[in-house]
Amino acid sequence: MGFDAWEPYQYMTVGNTVTGLDVELVRAIAAEMQCELNIVQGSWVELLGLLKEGEIDFVLGASITEDRQDFAYFSEPYRQEQFSLYVRADDVGLDVASIQAFINAGHKLGIVNEYYYGDEIAELYASAKFRPQFVGAIISEMNMARLLDEEIDGFLEDSFVAASILRRKGLDELIKPHHITLGNNDVYVMFSKASVEEELVAEFNRGLAAIKQNGLYQQIVLRYQD
Incomplete structure (x- = not known):
């Protein structure tokens, strides 16, 4: 296994x-x-x-x-599972209604390499227009560090996984879930x-x-x- x-x-x-x-x-x-x-x-x-x-x-x-x-x-x-968008605490009120709107606004999105986030994200990632807005990482913790360093503007993660890691690392006041979530898979x-x-x-x-x-x-x- x-x-x-x-x-x-x-x-x-x-x-x-x-x-x-x-x-x-x-x-x-x-x-x-x-x-x-x-x-x-x-x-x-x-x-x-x-x-x-x-x-x-x-x-x-x-x-x-x-x-x-x-x-x-x-x-x-x-x-x-359900993936959510996570952002810096100051950006929780960011006025975007979808991941496409988020990256369309020029924001960079952190993902974990080879994870499958559903059809919507796969289509955006496959687009030559939007691909530069995606930043890949080996593990989710790398996305959290990049978010705090302002190298990316948000990342996608399973809601339970993110809550667990953020709590364990004491980052749950610095990084918050945005209201954007992806459908259940x-x-x-x-x-x-x-x-x-x-x-x-x-x-x-x-x-x-x-x-x-x-x-x-x-x-x-x-x-x-x-």
């Missing part, structure tokens, strides 16, 4: 234990399948490369894209076609259905909503 630090979904505790909402859900499914997990840590870009080569079998927290379907299978969706486990048979994905889906049916799924999710 590929692991990309993304608290509260995937993270390392002070005792060097890998945990988080996604990790706990997959551990519960693996127990249903009577499988053991071996964990490989890397950035999202590194993990995608390893997945393509079959050097890791799956990663968590993935979105389906046409490109990825060439080299990966996808589980049934196991949760949803389904999130999947992504399996390598180079190392995983489709039947294993079907077995994983049966395990996911089982923990939803026996109540374990809801128990885990509720722990992270408190």
Whole structure:
């Protein structure tokens, strides 16, 4: 399993234990399948490369894209995510109604390389007109630093992830969510076609259905909503 630090979904505790909402859900499914997990840590870009080569079998927290379907299978969706625009506290009242309006006004937008933020952002990023307004980073913390250094004017991040990181780093008074949010997207486990048979994905889906049916799924999710 590929692991990309993304608290509260995937993270390392002070005792060097890998945990988080996604990790706990997959551990519960693996127990249903009577499988053991071996964990490989890397950035999202590194993990995608390893997945393509079959050097890791799956990663968590993935979105389906046409490109990825060439080299990966996808589980049934196991949760949803919503990305929000984050800005400096002084800019919370910025009068823009959409991401397109934000970048149209000349603002630079921080994103994490190879993350999928939905069709709207993918189309803007593919546009020669708007591409220069996007600034890529390896991890979200880099976007936060760039925002405070005024190298970018805002960044996109999952609402739970941003709240967790900002609170932990003591930046929650300096960086605030703008009212612009993107629509909810389904999130999947992504399996390598180079190392995983489709039947294993079907077995994983049966395990996911089982923990939803026996109540374990809801128990885990509720722990992270408190």
